[in-house]
Amino acid sequence: MKAVRFSRFGAPDVLELVDLPDPHPAAGQVRIAVRAAGLNTSDWKKRQGLMDQELPQTMGYEAAGIVDEIGAGVTDVAVGDRVFGFTAASGAQAEHAVLANYVPIPPSLDFATAAALPSAVETAARGLDQLGVEQGNTVLINGASGAVGAAAVQLAVARGARVIGTASAASHEFLRSLRAEPVAYGDGMPERVRALAPDGVDRALDVAGSGVLGELVELAGGPEHVITLADWAGAQRHGVRFSSGDAGRALYSLALVARLIEAGQFVVQVGRTFPLSDVAEAHRVGEAGSVRGKLVLLIE
Structure with a gap:
């Protein structure tokens, strides 16, 4: 072959x-x-x-x-x-x-x-599991418009969470179509998030690895409420958990996403x-x- x-x-x-x-x-x-x-x-x-x-x-x-x-x-x-x-x-x-x-x-x-x-869905589901995202949480996803970020948005929404997602302005309509509330990344991002969630967020998932873990820790009320999928060095510096499959993979997510797709709840x-x-x-x-x-x- x-x-x-x-x-x-x-x-x-x-x-x-x-x-x-x-x-x-x-x-x-x-x-x-x-x-x-x-x-x-x-x-x-x-x-x-x-x-x-x-x-x-x-x-x-x-x-x-x-x-x-x-x-x-x-x-x-x-x-x-x-x-x-x-x-x-x-x-x-x-x-x-x-x-x-x-x-x-x-x-x-x-x-x-x-x-x-498979990879995008399993990675996203694993991060949400490790954060303990559940119904009623407000979750900030940094880098929400890429393959893993978009999967995380939709899986979090399916759990009943409110989702705020960072992305470029060109991706904001896309995020709205996934039922997320978009904010622009870059300078002033924390203030833009607090305009939507004045008391901060319950959990934060870093998909982009864009050097904002300090801001995510502040918004989420501590490093224990933040997971990064992409910033190993930043995780060590800020005491944030770096998600990897070594601690167990979210393989159940394959069957879950198939069901969500057929229900019209995942794209x-x-x-x-x-x-x-x-x-x-x-x-x-x-x-x-x-x-x-x-x-x-x-x-x-």
Whole structure:
């Protein structure tokens, strides 16, 4: 099968399509013929050598496709079913992938949109869980218009929380469509938040990593009420928890988001799609940050 791999760290041109043996599922897993695979910031960080140091590396942890082989004990899906989810290891950006965590694709979604969901939804749900967001809370989400931020907004709203989200002015209507109250980021952000919530907020989730943890701590009444998904150094400086999957992942969120989508309570934006052979260009576009919404690779 064809798969994306790199054998040295560097610019996007180190990525190559190579022939690798077809994978096969272990017990409880399924193999899919991949139709779409999501791209994430971690992909370019890995390629640059900022994360895992082993070489070579295959790419991708989230995919959507058609089940074509099932492992022992699998009874919840059958060959031919459409599913999306997380791989058992890296390698989603390929013609075939083994999924360890998966759910059926909602009937209303195409493969590209389904592939855009897993990482953003799990990351957002994990952050909200670690904050203890519940009905009646007022939650500030810093960086609310990106893939993870928009997922966090919608999941928090589904819990019955009031959501205030920071974003550029161009994204404010989008946030309103998600039932969030937008504020502009940058100088004066705390004052703008207090104009909406004079007593501050109950919880704050930092998705953007834009150096505002001090302000979020003040608005939320202490570091114990703030989680960051993106600012490791700032978390150490301000005593804020940095969210990672090491303490447990919110895998239940895959089935939850499927239900919310079918109920008309969750939407996802695919910013742009690329054929698998154009993965290097997809990395360039992703690193430039010029496209709102998830970037997705398509496999025909």
